[in-house]
Structures are given as C-alpha cells and as structure tokens.
Amino acid sequence: MEWSESVFDGRRREMVEGLRRSGIMNARVLEAFLEVRRHLFFPESEREHAYDDAAWPIGHGQTISQPYTVAYMTSLLADRVPSGKVLEVGTGSGYQSAILDAMGYRVFTIERVLPLYSDALGRFRRFALPVAAKLGDGSEGWPEEAPFNAVLVTAAAPKEPEALLRQLSDNGCLVIPLGGMDVQQMTVITRRGEVFLRERYHEFAFVPLIGREGWEEEQEQS
Numbered sequence: 001m002e003w004s005e006s007v008f009d010g011r012r013r014e015m016v017e018g019l020r021r022s023g024i025m026n027a028r029v030l031e032a033f034l035e036v037r038r039h040l041f042f043p044e045s046e047r048e049h050a051y052d053d054a055a056w057p058i059g060h061g062q063t064i065s066q067p068y069t070v071a072y073m074t075s076l077l078a079d080r081v082p083s084g085k086v087l088e089v090g091t092g093s094g095y096q097s098a099i100l101d102a103m104g105y106r107v108f109t110i111e112r113v114l115p116l117y118s119d120a121l122g123r124f125r126r127f128a129l130p131v132a133a134k135l136g137d138g139s140e141g142w143p144e145e146a147p148f149n150a151v152l153v154t155a156a157a158p159k160e161p162e163a164l165l166r167q168l169s170d171n172g173c174l175v176i177p178l179g180g181m182d183v184q185q186m187t188v189i190t191r192r193g194e195v196f197l198r199e200r201y202h203e204f205a206f207v208p209l210i211g212r213e214g215w216e217e218e219q220e221q222s
C-alpha cells in the first residue's frame with residue numbers, strides 16, 4: 001500500500017471517530033486531532049502505524065503517547081482553561097505541543113533528552129509552529145516564563161512537583177499522572193489563590209519523569 005497524504009488523511013479521520021466513540025467529547029480537541037498530522041511526528045519508517053490508537057517508541061526509551069491519552073489529558077485541560085499560556089513537561093516527539101498550538105494556546109515545552117529535544121525543535125521549525133522549546137528538567141518548570149494558565153506533565157511523577165504548582169496562575173490547573181512506576185492516576189490540581197484543589201481521574205501507565213541522576217546519565221551517553 002502506498003502511504004500518500006490522502007491515505008493518512010483517511011486514517012486520521014478514522015482515529016478521530018475512534019476517539020469520539022471512546023468518549024472524547026471536547027469539539028476543540030477533536031478538531032485539533034483532525035488538523036495535526038500525527039505521522040509527521042513519527043519515525044519515518046514507521047508512519048503506517050501513526051493512526052493506530054497506541055503509544056509508539058520514539059527512541060531513547062521514550063514514546064509518543066497513545067492518541068486517546070493525549071486527547072484525554074488535553075480535554076481535562078481545555079475544559080478548565082480555554083486559552084492562554086500552557087507549559088508541557090516532556091516534549092517527546094512534539095505532537096502534544098502541536099495539538100495545543102492548533103487549539104490556540106501559547107505553548108512552552110521542556111524535554112530532558114537532548115536528541116529528542118533536537119528532533120522536536122527541528123519539527124517545530126519545519127512546520128513553522130510558534131512553540132517555545134527548552135532542554136532541561138521540566139519538574140523545575142520554566143520560572144522565567146511563569147505564570148502559566150495550565151501545565152501538562154506527560155510523564156509519570158511520583159509526587160506533585162512543587163515548582164510547577166508555584167508557576168500556575170490563579171485559577172490555573174496542573175494535569176499530571178501521579179503514582180508509581182507501573183500505574184498512575186490522572187490528577188488535576190487547580191489553583192485558587194493559595195489553595196490547591198485536587199481531582200482524580202482514570203489510571204494510565206506512563207514512562208517515568210527522569211530525575212536528576214537520569215539526566216546526568218543521558219548527557220554522558222549523548
């Protein structure tokens with residue numbers, strides 16, 4: 001089969017129908033999923049799998065998240081915060097950033113693994129996406145650009161990163177999978193002044209946030 005743009009377009013429409021059937025209701029999220037060409041965020045030789053509802057390896061032990069997971073997290077964010085500045089922790093392929101950009105957010109994203117950061121930055125430039133990207137430990141946030149209307153963490157965190165809570169604007173929210181290595185609970189933390197309200201949702205399985213030691217190992221290898 002030849003994987004032309006029109007074949008990818010058809011597969012993308014099917015993926016969005018699948019998301020709708022799985023309970024993703026937010027129209028802005030579904031529109032962004034129709035618009036952003038997920039195959040361009042995939043390893044080139046594996047693009048035929050880009051519209052499977054599955055996480056996929058992108059190298060360095062990391063993955064581009066399953067479309068359902070991206071849509072679920074993005075809906076939690078968009079249902080609470082319609083516009084403004086969003087910080088994503090865990091750039092990976094850049095796909096989640098592109099979805100947020102398509103929805104009209106001003107996007108900032110941080111990645112810890114140098115080759116993934118470089119590849120994602122290359123994509124943002126190639127596709128003229130106005131996403132601000134930084135290499136570093138996302139659990140420290142991006143203090144120079146704070147406050148953020150929302151923060152989205154796309155890797156599993158053992159506990160709430162204090163710095164990210166501090167960088168939320170009033171009424172801003174943090175969407176984060178919290179828990180152990182195997183399973184985490186999707187959690188939304190909303191800031192009301194100095195009070196932080198917590199809501200807990202379904203369980204997911206993410207790759208872990210890399211700690212400081214992990215970061216140093218990555219740097220030595222790259």
Ligand code: SAM
Binds near residue numbers: 091092096139154
């Ligand atoms: N959002 C990504 C996408 O759309 O492709 C997928 C994210 S992947 C599940 C998790 C990403 O978080 C990996 O790229 C990983 O290198 C990155 N990561 C892990 N720990 C991190 C940290 N402390 N700071 C920034 N990025 C981190």
